[in-house]
Amino acid sequence: MRNPWAQTGNYRTSYVQDTTIFATYREIVSVGVLLVALVLLPQFLERSQVLTLNFILIYAIAVLGLNITTGYAGLISVGQAAFMGVGAYTVALTAPYLPFYLTIPLGAAVAAVFGAVVGIPSLRVKHLYLALATLAFQEIFVWSVGRMPALAQGASIPVEMRNFLGYEIGFRNHNHFWYYVILFVLVLMVIAWRNLLRGKYGRALVAVRDNDRAADAMGMDPGRTKLMAFALGALYAGVAGGLLAYFQRSVVIEEFTLAKSVGFLAMAIVGGLGTVVGSLLGPAFIEYLRLSMERLSEWIKGNQAIQQLIPPGVDVASALLPLSFGLVIVLFLMFEPRGLYNWWRLVRSYFRTWPFKY
Amino acid sequence: MSDFFQFLISGIAVGSIYALAALGFVLIYKSSRVINFAHGQLIAIGAFLAYALAVWLKLPVLLALLAAIVLTALLGFVVERVFLKRLVGQPIISVIMVTIGLASVLDGLMYLTPFGSGNFSYPAFLPQEPLRLAGITISYPQLLAIGFTALFLLLFGWFFQRSTLGISMRAVADDQMASMSVGVSVERVFALAWAVAGVTAASAGMVVGTVSGLNQDSLIAIGLAVFPAVILGGLDSIPGAVVGGITIGVLQNLAAGYLNNFVPGGGTELVIPFVVLLVVLWFKPHGLFGTEEIERV
Structure with a gap:
């Protein structure tokens, strides 16, 4: 008789079972507890601590995107910060005319288009070359913004939002308000991430990463799959950038430089590539x-x-x-290439079979 | 028209620095398929070592240059032995990320020296007065850059055509399994590739130092400018690295000369290499001389 609360291993025998998200009730409960904890957390924290949390959660969204491009599709992107910048600047330009629940998706869409354009070489060449395409985009983006009068040449552009549905957002509750917005968006993005990658598309990504010729032979289109991965990764970055613009109340080019892009890669690696838990742990670790x-x-x-x-x-x-x-970065890659996620996995598997050893 | 030739000559001078830097980069890629993001740091360290040895320790100039080259080669060798050798067989992302991490570590180490926060320049050992030929001026450091690159190309040509080590490196680049089976030590070749990359990086760094002074940021930026050069030339082609490097240098100077007036803020020479990089990747991703991967199932 299968115990819905505990499990000693992976006993999935069919495709339908394999696409389920939660193996046991215990996992559902723990996700619920985590969510409740995240909702209650800012009530016990200072404004400055919530500020740090907000940055971590925003970076987590960008790292989730990077985990599609780099973690799942195996394409190294050193341009995630630039894609974030595309989202942020789109928001900065449209914020005076549109509400934030329209500007952020718009920024995400524009970022996705940029991602697809930068990913065009993936139709013909493999991963190493793509890293350089993203590097080029990163450099061109920072340079161009620095020379566009419409974007204040990279200097600060204010993004104001004073109230939401009659709720006044002032100096005191700014961080808390945006914490909940960011958390809400993050949860949405995690659900989308999980659903996207457990199904047909996620499997195609893994197949293309592991052997694109075999994937081609089995009827997947490697070029299109990689292009999609690029666009989706950039879309996540765009959302993160839009949120960052509102939360910081301004857009400055310093947030979207090559160093930041490398930082996102570090977060993804330290957290553990291709995992949701890693996308949260990595940014937290690097930020702290x-x-x-x-x-x-x-x-x-x-x-x-x-x-x-x-x-x-x-x-x-x-x-x-x-x-x-x-x-x-170097130590994690040498001694714990699976990242913090692996530590978390060890702890989890201990508790999953508790009180037994295995 | 004389403007044009002026830009061309300065471009060739800058380009030969890129070519020199790109040589080492391509060598690493060719032998071990590693894209080295820490190349700019190697360049900077080579240049700083030469300064430290020549000015602080007061060694004779030639000896200081030679010692700096040897030390940077040693650094490349150690990096390969300590970090990259352990990652053989790991996914390529890990290997590339290690070079990114190393770049950061080396950056930090340079901040621990006075070079991290100040500008330095080598004591002038070349005539200050530029050379004038038919309306075109060319400074001695620029001539030195071109001469140095030509010298290194000859040396490398000899090394790869005649010496046993060079031939075994080419063999490994061509087919690792086959060269292992005839007794070439692939491990040694990898380490050697890094050491030789250190040699070219240090020499590029010193040439930059003589042309435009020592500044950590601008030396590291050369490491980024190498990417467009090698992609244009073809990531795995040594002649490609030279042609690509010089082309990028010339394009930069032409852009600075002709386009900067039309762009508010100027500085087109900073972005042109990356535009070229993106365009090459779109239309001819294997570059001018790179081998196209032909895959068979």
Whole structure:
């Protein structure tokens, strides 16, 4: 008799079973608990802590998109921040005329179009070349924005939203309001992600990644599948960019540089490629790493005794961030290539079979 | 018209730096299929090492240059041995991401030296007065860049045609399995490719240093400009790297000369390489001399 609460392994025997999301009731309950916790969390936090959370959740959306392009389709994208920028600038230009529930989807759509255009080489060549196409787009995007008077040449463009359905959004409740909006969008995007990738399309992506010739022979169109992956990844980035624009109340080019794109890749890898859990853990890990490094360098700058020890001309404060960031990427790839997701999986499987060992 | 030739000459000078940098990049790609995102950092480190040895340790210039080249080659070798060798057989994303991570680490390390926060320039050892020929001026550092690249091309030509190591590298690039079966050490070739890449990176860095001074950001930017050059030339072609590098350099200078007046803010030379990169990927993704992958099931 199958126990709906506990499971000792994967006993899926049919396609229908394999496309189910939750294997046991326990998983449904744990997702529910997580959601309730996320909804209640900001009530116990300061405004500045909610600010960090908001960034993490927005980055999680962008990383989810990257997990379609890089995690599922195996196409390296170093342009995710630029796609995010496309979404953000679309929002900045349309926000004075349209409500946010229209501008954000619009930004996502424009970003998806850009993603498809950048992905055009995928019709002919394989993954390595595509990484360079995204790199080129990233550089061209930052350069062009910096020279467009309509986009303030990369300087700050204000994005204002003072009230929503009569609910006043002021200085005090800004972070909390947007936390719930971002959380809502994130949940929607996760559901879409999961449904998209457990079905026919997700399987086609995996098939094309693992062996595109075999996939071709079995009737999938590798070029179109990859192009779709690019467009979808960019669409997620566009949503994240739109949310970022509203939440930051402005759009600045510094948010959409190559360094940020590399940061998203790092988040995806540290979290664990191609997983929802990883898309949440990765951004959280990298953001908190960044914050603690910033605090550490502030502390070094303020501490006279340590300043004495450092020889002149040595910039420890600005060295800390790239050093720690690079080390985290390299160490994870060498010792835990499956990322934080793997740790979480180990913990989960312990509890799933508890009180038995297996 | 003399304007045009002026742009052409300066472009060739800049382009030969790219060509030099691209050589090492292509070498790594050819032998181990790794796209090295840390190439700009190798270039910067080579240039800084030469400065540190020549100015701070007061070594004779030639010895300092040679020592910097050897040290950067050693760095490339160590990077391959410590990081990339462990990732053989891992998905290509991991390997590329490791080079991105390494780039970040090396960036951080450079911030720990005075080079991270200041501009430096080599002591002038070339005549300051530029050379004038039929209305075209060319500075000695630019001549040095062209000469250095030509020299390295000759050296590489000899190395790949005549030396056993060079021939085994070509063999590995052509077919790893076949070369393993005739006794070529593929491992050694991978490490060697990184070391040679270090050599070209360091020499490119020194040439940049003499032409335009030492600045961490602009040296690292050369590492990014290498991508358009190698894609245009063909990712796995050594002559392609040279042709691609010089073409990109010339295009940059022509763009700066002719287009900057029409663009608010100027700076078209910064974006032209990437436009070329995207266009090449759209229409001729294997570049001018790259081998097209022909796949059979």
